[in-house]
Amino acid sequence: MSTYRIAVIGGTGPQGRGLGYRFARHGHTVVLGSRAAEKAVPVAEEVAARLAGVEGAGEVTGAANADACAAADVVLLAVPYDGHDELVATLPLAGKVVVSCVNPLAFDKQGPHGRIIDDGAGSAAESAQRIAPDATVVGAFHHVSAVTLWGDREVIDDEDVLVCGDSADAKAVAIELARSVTGRDGIDAGALRLARQLEPLTAVLISINKRYKVHSGIRISGLSGHA
Template identity: 75%
Template structure:
């Protein structure tokens, strides 16, 4: 297995901390980034306390977390997304965007319109960091499940979209840390326009059925 140094930006949030935990358990070296080093290190200590073995887990501020990383995960809210991404040193890295631009009103959750319907958070990240290889993935994995007790979320699939075949393969391989199998190649980066708002549907299902739902693709023979 190829191991990576993975920076998780937004690593103190539920999704970022959960992904960091899963990656570290699988043997990758993880840095949890936050606005301040102290907050990142506090989250890293929580992850280390749950691990019996695996890779290293440390904390840092967001910019420092990216330094030396070959994979950077964006697990951040959409509000303030562009300003934060533009501030990060991302050239030459595989950037995994699991950002979901969502809004909530009296009728429930729904996807926000990005760039007049012709963009997504992942595409915005690629525009802001043209020297990076942006891949959209991990949008539909519940933060509660990531931090849960199950060894693998083997009833779910991780859908992966991107324009670089090599970068997609890196992320599809990383998906095994979560589900136990390679992620699903879901096409080009522009399909993040469909994958990101689909999370609103899962939130609605979760509310109705009191669960933590995910995605499984039928017909792949796996």
Template identity: 70%
Template sequence: MTSYRIAVVGGTGPQGKGLAYRFAQAGHTVVLGSRSAERARRTAAEIARRAGDAVPVGGADNATAAASADVVLLAVPYDGHAALVESLRTPLTGKVVLSCVNPLGFDRHGPYGREVADGSAAEEAQRIVPGARLAGAFHHLSATSLWNEAGLLAHEDVLVCGDDAEAKAVAVELARTVTGRAGVDAGALRLARQLEPLTAVLIGVNKRYKVRSGIRVAGLGPGG
């Protein structure tokens, strides 16, 4: 397994923290990013306590974290996403950048996928930083499951989309840290337009059935 140094931008939130925990447990070096380096260090200490002190997790401000990493995961809310990505243009250029950002809205009918001028949050990040090597992944995993469940989430798949072969391969590989299996190549980056709002469906199912639902792709063949 290739060992990466992974920055998790927005790593103090539940989704970034949960994925950081899984990456670190699998032996990757993780640096959490935050608008507050102090907050990032506190969350990093929480992950180290949960995963065992040998786990390599640190914390820094978002730009320092991103600059220090080979792979950057964007795990921030869609509101403020464009401004944040703009502020990280230099450290993201040339890097593999993974996005699990879901532009969702909530109204009296429940959750829904918001209109995004670029098509999706992942494409928005790609437009803002053309030199970044984008892939979308990890949109459908529950932060609660990532943090609270002891073992692999073997009943779920990670769907990955992207136009950059290396970025997609990194995301497909990192999916193993969560599910124990390679991620599923779902196609081009523009398919983030379908993957991101699909999370609204899962949140609606969770509410109606009182569960934490996820995605599993059938028919991939043995080991799939």
């Protein structure tokens, strides 16, 4: 398995912290990014302490967002959608694989629902690609619960990571990174525009979680050889 230097933008939030923990647990070097380094450092120390004694674990540090990106091979966007475009525009992303797990959601009296991006012809991942045209953006890790990511299971082997993108090479990176979470390759779910369906699907899982008091995930059946 390849090892990467991964910048997690939004690394102090539950999703970013959980994914950073999973990546570092499986040997990747992780830099948790935040708007201010002094916010990222204690969260990185918390993750590093959790990894104490884990053989082969990667280093975890904290930095300001732009500094976290600077030396990274892969940049994971794990930030709220509000302010997403403005933040992405400030990051040095050229030449990097950018993995977006951003879920543009809204909540009202009826519960969670997906926000409509660009009149239905866009998604957070596509917005990131438009803003950072010299990066290669894929969508992945939208549907894994932050609670499950931070849990004690070695791998979350009853779920799949769905990966969408327009570059086969960039998708291959995210598909491989999925092994750090589920213990097996992610699933190539098609073109980047399918993020328009994958991102709001998270609202369905949140609704299920609330009704059944669980941390639900997605598993794809019928794929031969995908154990």
